[in-house]
Amino acid sequence: MPGMVLFGRRWAIASDDLVFPGIFELFLRVLWWIGILSLYLLHRGKLDCAGGVLLSSYLIVLMVLLAVIICTVSAIVCVSMKGTICNPGPRKSMSKLLYVRLALFLPELVWASLGAAWIADGVQCDQAVVNGIIATVVVSWVIIASTVVTIVIVFDPLGGKTPPYPSAGPGHRDSLESSQLPSGLKAAATGVWETRVKVLCCCAGNDDHARAAFSSSAELFSAYFSDTDLVPSDIAAGLALLHQQQDNIGNSQGPDQVISHPPGPSQEADLDAELENCHHYMQFAAAAYGWPLYVYRNPFTGLCRVGGDCCRNRAPEYDLVGGDQFNCHFGSILHTTGLQYRDFIHVSFHDKVYELPFLVALDHRKESVVVAVRGTMSLQDILTDLSAESETLILECEVQDCSAHKGIAQAARYVYGRLVNHGILSQAFSIAPEYRLVIVGHSLGAGAAALLAIMLRNSYPQVRCYAFSPPRGLLSKSLYEYSKSFIVSLVLGKDVIPRLSVTNLEDLKKRILRVIAHCNKPKYRILLRGCWYELFGGSPENFPTELDGGDLTQPLLGEQSLRTHGSPAYSFSSDSPLESPTKYPPLYPPGRIIHLEEEGSSGRFSCYPAAHYSAKWSHESEFSRILIGPKMLTDHMPDILMRALDRVVSDRAACLSCPARGGADVGVA
Numbered sequence: 001m002p003g004m005v006l007f008g009r010r011w012a013i014a015s016d017d018l019v020f021p022g023i024f025e026l027f028l029r030v031l032w033w034i035g036i037l038s039l040y041l042l043h044r045g046k047l048d049c050a051g052g053v054l055l056s057s058y059l060i061v062l063m064v065l066l067a068v069i070i071c072t073v074s075a076i077v078c079v080s081m082k083g084t085i086c087n088p089g090p091r092k093s094m095s096k097l098l099y100v101r102l103a104l105f106l107p108e109l110v111w112a113s114l115g116a117a118w119i120a121d122g123v124q125c126d127q128a129v130v131n132g133i134i135a136t137v138v139v140s141w142v143i144i145a146s147t148v149v150t151i152v153i154v155f156d157p158l159g160g161k162t163p164p165y166p167s168a169g170p171g172h173r174d175s176l177e178s179s180q181l182p183s184g185l186k187a188a189a190t191g192v193w194e195t196r197v198k199v200l201c202c203c204a205g206n207d208d209h210a211r212a213a214f215s216s217s218a219e220l221f222s223a224y225f226s227d228t229d230l231v232p233s234d235i236a237a238g239l240a241l242l243h244q245q246q247d248n249i250g251n252s253q254g255p256d257q258v259i260s261h262p263p264g265p266s267q268e269a270d271l272d273a274e275l276e277n278c279h280h281y282m283q284f285a286a287a288a289y290g291w292p293l294y295v296y297r298n299p300f301t302g303l304c305r306v307g308g309d310c311c312r313n314r315a316p317e318y319d320l321v322g323g324d325q326f327n328c329h330f331g332s333i334l335h336t337t338g339l340q341y342r343d344f345i346h347v348s349f350h351d352k353v354y355e356l357p358f359l360v361a362l363d364h365r366k367e368s369v370v371v372a373v374r375g376t377m378s379l380q381d382i383l384t385d386l387s388a389e390s391e392t393l394i395l396e397c398e399v400q401d402c403s404a405h406k407g408i409a410q411a412a413r414y415v416y417g418r419l420v421n422h423g424i425l426s427q428a429f430s431i432a433p434e435y436r437l438v439i440v441g442h443s444l445g446a447g448a449a450a451l452l453a454i455m456l457r458n459s460y461p462q463v464r465c466y467a468f469s470p471p472r473g474l475l476s477k478s479l480y481e482y483s484k485s486f487i488v489s490l491v492l493g494k495d496v497i498p499r500l501s502v503t504n505l506e507d508l509k510k511r512i513l514r515v516i517a518h519c520n521k522p523k524y525r526i527l528l529r530g531c532w533y534e535l536f537g538g539s540p541e542n543f544p545t546e547l548d549g550g551d552l553t554q555p556l557l558g559e560q561s562l563r564t565h566g567s568p569a570y571s572f573s574s575d576s577p578l579e580s581p582t583k584y585p586p587l588y589p590p591g592r593i594i595h596l597e598e599e600g601s602s603g604r605f606s607c608y609p610a611a612h613y614s615a616k617w618s619h620e621s622e623f624s625r626i627l628i629g630p631k632m633l634t635d636h637m638p639d640i641l642m643r644a645l646d647r648v649v650s651d652r653a654a655c656l657s658c659p660a661r662g663g664a665d666v667g668v669a
Contacts, residue, residue, distance in 0.1 A: 002088070002229035006095060009159035014231045015080060015094040019524040021150075022077035025143075026070065032139055033066045039132040054118050055133055058111070062136065065107060072101050085234060085516045085523050105147065112140035157192045158185070189226060194218035197383075204379040209353040213383035213407065220388050223584075224505065228513065237523050238512030240530025243628035244540035245515060272652060274594060275615055278490050279649045280366060281466045285442040286638050287336040288359055288374040290329035290349060294336055297639045306331040333359065345369075345428045348418070353380045354387075354410040356448055360424055362431065368438040368464075369428045373415060373452070375443030375638070384411055385444055388473060388502050390585050393451075396458040403476040404451055405587060408444065412451035419456075437463045442638050443497060446470035450487050450590035454479065457486065465591065466490070469636050472623055473501025473587040480588035480620065487591025491618070492644050493598050494627045495635040502584040508626045534630050593618045596644050598631075613648050 003010045040059045076097050082090035115137040197217045204210050286293055295302035306328055329349055334341065339361055346360040357374040376385060387407030395402050419425045429435065437460045441449035446467035451474070453465035465487040475483065491498040519526065532538065595618040598611055626632075634640055 003156065003159070003231050004095065004098075006098060010156055011154050011159055012156045012231055013154040014085075014233065014523075015088050015091040016083065016085065016523045017231065017233050018076050018080040018094075019522075020527075022073050022080060026073050026077065028143070029066055029070050029073065032136070033063060033070065035132075036063055036066070036136055039129070039136075043129045043132070055129065058115050058118065058133065059136075062111060062115075065104070065111060069101070069104050069108070072097065072104060076101060081522055081524060083522065084520060085237060085526075105144065108140065109144055112137055112144065115140065158189055186222065186226060190218050190222040193221040197221075197386075201379045201383060204353060204383055207352070209355075209410075210380075210383065213353045213387050216389060216406065217383060217386035220386060220502070224509070228509065230512075233523060233527070234516060235512060237519075237526040237530065238516045239628050240526055240533070241515045241519055242508075242511055243530070244533060246628055248540040271594070271615065271617060274488050275645075275649055275652065277366075277464075278466055278468070278488065278594065279645045281370065281438060281440045282442075282468055282490075282638075282642055282645055283337050284359075284361070284363075284370050284372040285375075285440045285445065285466075285468050286642060287333040288357065288372040288441070288445060289377060289638065290357075290374075291332040292377065293638060294332035297642075302332075305335055337361065339363070345431075346418075346424045351378055351380055353383050354407060355414045356381070356384070356411045356445065358415050358418075358445075360419070360428055362428065362435065363438070366438070367432075367435050369425070369432065369435050371415075371419065371425075371437070371439045371449070371452070373411075373439070373441035373445035373448045375441060375445040381444055384408065385471075389583050390476075390587065393455075393479075395454065397454075397482065399478050399482045401476045401478045403585065403587075404479065405447065405471070405474050408447040408471070408474060409451055411444070412448040412455060415448060415452055416455050419452075420459075425456075425460075436460075439463065439465045440468070441470075442468040442641070443636065444471070446489070447474045447590070450474065450483060450489075453487060454483060464488075467590050468638070468641060469495050469497050470589055471497050471501070472499055472504060472589045472620075475588050475590055476585070477588055480590065483591045489589055489591050489593045490596070490641070490645075491593060491623065492596045492613075492641050493635040494629045494632045496626060496632040497636050498589055498593075499623045499626045501587050503586045504624065504626050588620050589623060593620060593623070595622070596648055611644070611647070612651070613644050615648050615652070 002014065003012055004015050005011070036059055040056075040063070044056065076094070079091050079094050079097060115133065118133075194214050194217075197214050201210075201214070204213075286297075291302075291306050294306060298305070330344075330347060333339075333344075333347065343362045343364070344359065345362065346358075348359070349357040351357050359372050361370050361372075363370045374381075376382060384407040387405075387410070389406045390403045391406035391409050393402040393404055393409060425437070437456065439449040439453045439456070441447070447470050449465050450467045450470060453463050456463050463486060465483075467487060467489040469491060470489050489498070533540065594615055596613045596615055599614055
């Protein structure tokens with residue numbers, strides 16, 4: 001950091017990113033040089049054939065060229081190891097070394113072409129020598145092609161338009177405070193991100209909803225990265241440092257220092273009942289994913305169980321709407337829920353942007369009509385997730401500021417229209433009028449289920465919603481308070497999605513910028529230590545993150561307000577696009593929250609079979625910051641959540657006769 005400037009433009013790579021690629025290239029080049037030297041020494045007596053002089057000259061020149069390249073790459077690696085992330089001063093000679101290295105590609109390209117031409121002429125020499133020459137030519141072209149691919153990857157389309165960063169120092173405070181990205185650059189950045197999203201999601205369609213989602217996603221990414229000069233490796237290093245810092249704080253914090261929000265007596269009394277309900281209804285949320293999740297959860301028997309259903313044609317009794325591989329999906333739904341075919345009122349796997357698959361079934365065990373909405377499982381769903389602006393909802397309730405996540409709100413509105421306008425709920429309650437309505441979902445489906453429950457509450461006052469791992473950035477503060485009476489959310493461990501919102505992402509960016517600015521170690525050491533810590537653990541306090549004195553030669557854009565004003569507290573300018581109170585206001589998770597926390601240490605990954613959990617009611621403020629860790633993604637997986645729920649419910653049931661329950665926060669070890 002910052003991104004290197006070569007040929008008058010910025011590139012998406014920093015001068016301290018070349019340590020590992022350089023070492024890898026050195027390894028290959030040295031092996032290659034040794035191989036060519038061995039080939040020449042062992043077979044030089046066999047080069048007196050027709051064309052042998054050319055091949056001998058080719059090998060000698062190639063060895064000399066490789067020696068020069070090895071020396072240059074060694075210098076690049078040594079220079080790249082110097083300095084820190086935010087202090088590129090010791091690496092100021094890097095650009096000159098890279099110019100030399102790139103210049104060496106020209107003779108290498110010429111020599112590889114000549115070698116290919118000589119081989120093509122059919123040199124009449126020993127076959128072992130010819131094969132060795134062919135191998136060197138192939139390796140030359142592979143390395144050249146790899147270099148071209150790397151250049152394409154690190155090419156920044158906005159590199160030629162990025163304004164130069166002002167020099168650090170007290171005399172430049174005014175320029176730092178007043179520097180703003182030109183409107184033309186912002187528009188160009190949004191256009192670049194929109195092109196990237198369209199390429200990555202080219203299979204998501206091109207209707208009005210898809211185009212709106214492309215635009216929303218591009219604006220989000222552009223706004224998030226517009227005020228920083230981060231390269232991808234900086235983010236990786238920052239996350240590694242944050243994880244160790246977070247664990248260090250947790251290890252030094254005593255039990256009496258932990259801020260808790262004790263639940264009321266009614267919450268303590270119904271925790272067991274709600275956990276049992278979550279355990280039951282999670283089966284429906286998982287069933288909504290169809291056969292992929294079922295086969296993933298049952299890798300040895302899943303295909304055999306649903307294989308016969310894939311080829312079976314059913315005569316629908318009710319309004320079963322198909323989609324791709326519908327019979328396979330429906331077979332897995334039957335196996336997951338344990339219901340009969342006649343218990344399903346509506347099953348849809350229609351999947352588009354802002355339009356989610358869902359099912360409606362009669363649950364006779366709980367006497368409920370269950371609506372289960374599928375979570376993220378396609379590119380269309382990802383675009384729905386990324387439409388993160390706030391949208392005002394028109395609701396028939398006395399709640400001020402009825403705003404919510406735009407993409408999820410539109411998805412919930414689609415399901416609402418299908419349920420109400422198409423008479424699906426009316427049909428279900430005509431069969432079982434005494435049943436109550438229960439809406440469930442996981443991840444994106446949890447957010448849509450929560451909003452759907454809010455939309456239907458006026459018509460179905462007894463509606464209940466169970467949201468499994470819902471996104472944090474979903475509801476306005478007033479809607480969050482309103483939803484507490486009929487929505488229960490379940491969160492496992494350090495799951496990132498219930499902590500994910502635009503506000504929390506902005507906070508994460510600030511934390512990353514601060515922690516890397518105050519670290520006195522080079523990036524390659526941070527990444528090595530981070531990988532070791534993630535895989536094998538260790539003592540986080542052994543990794544210093546204090547500023548090693550002196551001013552930075554080139555400060556971060558996002559760090560400017562902190563360093564120029566000298567504030568001991570970390571704060572940014574309020575001009576960040578993601579801090580707009582109208583477009584990206586703070587949003588909250590739905591309903592009351594049950595948090596399943598892992599007890600003790602059970603390995604670095606959630607798939608460890610001996611994990612134990614405790615369950616407690618938690619306040620939304622406990623999820624106001626993204627936690628970094630190896631389980632932040634795996635804790636969100638529905639199969640891991642189902643396994644944890646199974647363990648919690650069974651262990652709590654076994655402990656019902658224990659003399660000391662200890663209230664709402666009960667361990668199940």
